Amino acid sequence: MPDTAHDFRTYVEENLDALGTDPGRVALVHQGRRVTAGEFRALVHRTARAMRGQGIDRGQTVTLLSGNLPETIAARYAANLIGCRVNHLYNKLSADVQATIVKDVETGALIVDPRFDDRAAELTALAPVATVLTxxxxxxxxxxxxxxxxxxDEPFPSLAQPDDICTIRHTGGTTGHPKGICTTYGQVRSFVADNDEDAGDAKVIWERPSDEEAARLLVCTTLAHAGGMMADVTLREGGLVVLHEDFEPGEVLAAVERERITHLFLLPPLLYQLTDHPAAATTDTSSLRCLTYGGCQSSPARIADAIRRFGPVLVQFYGQNEAGGISVLPAEEHDPDNLERLRSAGRILPNVEVAVRDENGRDLPRGEHGEICIRSSSIMQGYWKQPELTAEVLRDGWLHTGDIGFLDDENYLTIVDRIKDMIVVVGGHVYTTELEDLLNTHPQVAQSAVFGVRDADRMEQVYAAVVPAAGESVDEDSLRTLVREARGAMYEPARIEFVGSxxxxxxxxxxxKKLRELATTAA
Incomplete structure (x- = not known):
């Protein structure tokens, strides 16, 4: 990365330069509409000028309420050229939560996808915004x-400086109120870098032989999450980005075959749905060369199913919005017959330090469970306007991830649970992911989720939500027997609920969080 602000170039400028090298190629596809690199590049520069004409300036917050449109990416790029902070709302949050976020980040301009017109009206009634653009x-x-x-459409000169806040990315709110994670322009730019010494997280996943054609990425999860960053990398590398509004496994399979998709990112529950879909056996997915999964704990048994279905193309990426990338398990280490290796999150990325520590901050020896702590240049600046919470997780340059795990003698990192998800029971701790892994090995189980629910005496009880495999009827007694024999009575759920999804x-x-609320209400 350049050492001075004067020489600094943002990720947007580098992406727009890349798009300008071959303006006639198709860069984005959305619902049959094909947008060339030149058209998209011109739209970004025009949009930046239009936003400046509306009084939007460097250092302001621009909030996006939008689906997966090419124009969504263009609006983000334009705002970042101006030097704005960009906050992209998760669309499925309630209006109350969205309004709280809009107020919290001091939104100066709200950019709205017309399909969310009614929600925008509801939102601005709760949190008035000076400028609303559509x-x-x-x-x-x-x-x-x-x-x-x-x-x-002449190039718009970037106003951003490396230490300016580029994104305020909110947590999903699954364990409480969403928190705003602040990342600078310098950090976002280093997500993908041109030189090996400063290789960004994405280069570890995206690296391809020079004789292969550019990536063809399918984004079927929200652009507000990892899909947006992976779209940036693809555009920077001269590839094609195909945008779906949401995940539907049949449509994803059809798009992989039709568009010859090479790269796909899914969270594990979505990967399981893709693997189990009836069309997966007959769809031509031979174009896939990198099916990345991550974002939450995966089940080794289900990952093995996916490898057998799609071939040796799976890559596990472990990271956090607060920490950036942490570790990768590459495709060549995805052996469907080695569940122990699939249980790990791979080896630590270059330029990332990992320590496993106890509750007193002491480093633990290999193999012992403790909190995973990270030190790297990708660590967030802090939580927006929450200095006390920032101080809790950022201590002496180390980020405390809230994940429990261990490092083995070969330097593989394994995540066993979130501290907030771990269930404290009489006699010890139940690691929810270990129990989920076990339940998912049952041939009649497609997915499971394990969580704690407090009883009338405020003691935590183990609950499990289980999705039966297609066409199967799961016997509760057989699941209980499986758990008792493999893990002991401490792990046996107090309640097993069978659900369709x-x-x-x-x-x-x-x-x-929702499962816990539903179970508490039912109890």
Whole structure:
């Protein structure tokens, strides 16, 4: 990365330069609409000028309420050229939570996808915003695309500085109120870098032989999450980004075959749905060369199923918004017959330090369970306007991830649970992911989620939500016997609920907060 602010170039400038090298190639696809690199590049510059014309300036917060549109990415790029902080709302959060976020980050301009017009009206009634712009005609606000059409597409000079806040990315809110994670322009730029010494997280996953054609990425999870960052990497590398509004396994399989998709990112629950879909056996997925999964704990037995279905293309990426990338388990180490290796999150990334510590902050020896702590240049600046919470997780340059895990003698990192998800029972601790792994080995189980629910005496009880495999009827007694024999009575759930599907967050993680609320209400 350049050492001075004067020489600094943002990730947006580098992406736009890359797009300008071959303006006639198709860069983005959305619902049959194909946008060339030149058209997208011009839209970004026009949009930046239109936003400046509306009084939007460096250091302000621009909040996006939008689906997976090419214009969503263009609006983010334009705001970042101006030097704004960008906050992209998860669309499936309640209006109350969204309004709290909009107020919390001091939103100066709200950019709205017209399909969310009604929600925008509800949101701005709760949290008034000075400027509302829309990505097309809408009932509320000013049409940003119409304003942009009248502007010049000459390159807009970036106003951003490396230490300015580039993104405020909120947690999913599955364990409490969403927290705003602040990342600078310098950190975002280093996510993908040109030189080996400063290789970013994405380069570890995206690296391809020079004789292979550029990546063709399918984004079928929200652009507000990892899909947005992976789209940035793909555009920077001269690839194609295909945008779906949401995850539907049949549509994803069809797109992989139709568009010859090479790269795909899914959270584990979505990967299981893709693996289990009836069309997976007959769809041509031979174009896939990197099916990355991460974002929450995965089940080794289900990952093995996916390897057998899609071949040796799975890559596990472990990271956090607070920490950046931490470790990778590459495709060549995904052996479906080695569940112990699949249980790990791989080896630590270059330029990342990991320590496993006890509750007193002491480093633990290899193999012992403790909190995973991280030190790297990708660690967040802090939580937006929450200095006390920031001080809790950032201590002496180390980020305390809230994940429990261990390092083995070969330097593989294994995650066993979130501290907040771990269930404290009489006699010890139940690690929810260990129990989920075990339940998922049952041939009649497709997915499971384990969580703690407090009883009338405020003691935690182990609950499990289980999704039966397609066409199967799971016997509860056989699951209890499996748990008792493999893990002992301490791990046996007090209640097993059979469900058709697990509730998921916008990003695609099992929503244990919702499961816990439903179970508490039922009890």
């Amino acid at each position: 990505l097309g005609p809408a009932k509320l606000g000013t049409d940003l695309l119409e304003l942009a059409a009248a502007e010049s 697990l509730p998921l967050t916008d990003a695609g993680k099992p929503d244990k």
